[in-house]
Amino acid sequence: MDRYLMPGKLTGMSTVSLEVRIGDLFLKNPLIAASGTYGPDSFELIPPSLFGAVCTKAVTLNPVEGNKPPRLFEVKGGLINRIGLQNPGVNQFIGDIYPRYCQYDTPVIINVAGFAVNEYLKVLKILEENIKDSVIYELNISCPNVEKGGMAIAQHLPSLKRLLTKAREITNKPLWVKLPPQGDLNKLLKVSEETLVEAVVIANTYRALVIDKETGEIYIGGLSGPAIKHLTLNLVNQARQLTPLPIIGCGGVGDLESLMQYLKLGARAVQLGTSLFSNPDTPSTIISELTNFLNTKNLNSLHDYLHPPGSFKVIDKREKGVGNLQLGSQKSIKGRVFNARNIIRVKEIKSDEDS
Amino acid sequence: MIVYKKASILENTPVGENIFHLSLEFSGWALPGQFYLLKLPFQEPLLARPFSVFELGERSIEFLYQVKGVGTNLLSTMVKREILTLTGPLGNGWPLPEPEKKLALIGGGIGLASLNMLTREINSKNNSKVDLYLGFSKKPFMLESFSKITHRIVVSSEEKNEPFLQGKITEFINPADYDAIYACGPRPMFKALRSMIKNEGNKYNKPIDLLVSLEEKMACGLGSCWGCVVKVKGEYKRVCHDGPVFNAWEVDWDEYS
Structure with a gap:
């Protein structure tokens, strides 16, 4: 059985389960290292084992040089970056970078980017041919720092639809889409649902402008950090009402409070980025605070806190998305988490008993 | 091994015009030319800043800094026993020259x-x-x-x-x-x-070998975010991870200056 699909096995040392489920994938906790902010060179200080999953820096078909510096501007409450997807290309990723992730048990999310739909698809094919582990793919259609591809694909819905449909044909592995914070959220979510992706990541950095104090030059980049948290919370709340797809929140998470805000609004997990820069202890602090919090509430699991017994809501079989594996399809029975398929069966048995 | 640790101020005194000598209680290590990221215990600045290690004692670490922006201004007002957070040691440091050179x-x-x-x-x-x-x-x-x-x-x-x-x-x-x-x-x-x-x-x-230690704005300081790059032999290298010491003859100076 796939190591990521074993409920109850990923709880680690803690007696409290922080396990969350995204589609039919179980993560041992709701923290994910966001793309571009974390990588093998961070492992020594921030081990992957702290996270429910870790996301790689964007991988493109060919090597990308990235933008000419300056690439970073700290602004009030946030950081504007304009890295420009610098990476050595998919082949070197497979040869040199991915193996460094393999030494850990933490699920790996490969962030796939491109400058045209076909490039994304070629990257996926190459990854599929070369990586047999059960990774997750996060399609990055929201990088604000490249002229072609990235956000441009999200702005052209037929292209996005083609990308997601074809991507689904290429792989059976979980496909997540990292949506831009700016754009027609409803349409983006509908396309994501129709094309059977497993989850949406809401959102990427916000396209923002900065004027270099020293030179007077104007630069456009992506804004991240505490400054965007309430903007992205709003997007997650909107998305929750628009789609049954599992949502991963990404924007300004730096403490337990912000994690709980995202979870309360219906996100299944969150991604941490800029907070790893300002405080590398962020994931371990959140995990220990969350564990303490649940202990003081006498709860065995994060799931019990988010879905107190009795609040279980059955969503009947849906035509779109990933069918049964959607909203509310999780239930805690004697402290164990059953996946959606089991729940359906439990429901059927219960109905039989009722009749 | 890279650590992320709190350290209390032993001394933070001006030694020149806008130049301060900061000494922290800290048992750590560093090679000559390596640096630490120093994070102040305030919301702003959001990010830590890199500072070269000036001196390392058994239970202390020393830095010099120039008051330039919001962060160093705040730092210059901090006093004995206030706490900073350090990440490091980071970067490659200076290579020792061959004997007799x-x-x-x-x-x-x-x-x-x-x-x-x-x-x-x-x-x-x-x-x-x-x-x-x-x-x-x-x-x-x-x-x-x-x-x-x-x-x-x-x-x-x-x-x-x-x-x-x-x-x-x-x-x-x-x-x-x-x-x-x-x-x-x-x-x-x-x-x-x-x-x-x-x-x-x-x-x-x-x-003549010419080695230079470069400075760039940094975010992660570890080599993961690719924010602090400089062009070396035609490709962008990370000042925090591949540097800060580079062979000057390989740096693209037209772009750097």
Whole structure:
């Protein structure tokens, strides 16, 4: 059985389960290292084992040089970056970078980017041919720092639809889409649902402008950090009402409070980025605070806190998305988490008993 | 091993115009030329900033900093027993020169912080001959500390500051006397050095190595975010991870300056 699909096995040392489920994938906790902010060179200080999953820096078909510096501007409450997807290309990723992730048990999310739909698809094919582990793919259609591809694909819905449909044909592995914070959220979510992706990541950095104090030059980049948290919370709340797809929140998470805000609004997990820069202890602090919090509430699991017994809501079989594996399809029975398929069966048995 | 640790201030005193000497209670390690990220216990600045290690004691670590922006302004008001957070040691640091080589170390302004441990290390372990050149725009600082570890020291100031030489430090160095030159300072200083040395060997007709320690704005400091890059041999390298010390002949200076 796939190591990521074993409920109850990923709880680690803690007696409290922080396990969350995204589609039919179980993560041992709701923290994910966001793309571009974390990588093998961070492992020594921030081990992957702290996270429910870790996301790689964007991988493109060919090597990308990235933008000419300056690439970073700290602004009030946030950081504007304009890295420009610098990476050595998919082949070197497979040869040199991915193996460094393999030494850990933490699920790996490969962030796939491109400058045209076909490039994304070629990257996926190459990854599929070369990586047999059960990774997750996060399609990055929201990088604000490249002229072609990235956000441009999200702005052209037929292209996005083609990308997601074809991507689904290429792989059976979980496909997540990292949506831009700016754009027609409803349409983006509908396309994501129709094309059977497993989850949406809401959102990427916000396209923002900065004027270099020293030179007077104007630069456009992506804004991240505490400054965007309430903007992205709003997007997650909107998305929750628009789609049954599992949502991963990404924007300004730096403490337990912000994690709980995202979870309360219906996100299944969150991604941490800029907070790893300002405080590398962020994931371990959140995990220990969350564990303490649940202990003081006498709860065995994060799931019990988010879905107190009795609040279980059955969503009947849906035509779109990933069918049964959607909203509310999780239930805690004697402290164990059953996946959606089991729940359906439990429901059927219960109905039989009722009749 | 890279650590992320709290450290309390032992001393934070001005040693020059807008220049402070910061000493923290900290048991750590660092190679000459490596740096730590220092994070203040405030919401702003959001990110930690890189500072070269000036000196390392058994239970202390020392930095020099110049008050430039919001962060260093706040830092300059912090007092004994207040707490900072350190991440490090980071970066590659200076390579020790081959024995018997003749070496010039050039520090421009606050850039001298990177050369203190190196000078001591070479003088105590290595047979290289080291001359130290320190250049200041205003009044020189921290000379006492350097004079304890080397006697071969040339000091200049762009302002008239008796008894020091007046002018830019690059005016007082003869590159041909050396096998290698290590420099840390402002960008114009690197430019001057390069044009002085370019295409010339030393007096033994050997090429002169020029190593420079570069500065860039950083976010992660670990090598993951690719924010602090500089173009080296045609591709962007990370100052925090691949540097901060680079071979000057491989750096694309048109882009850097």
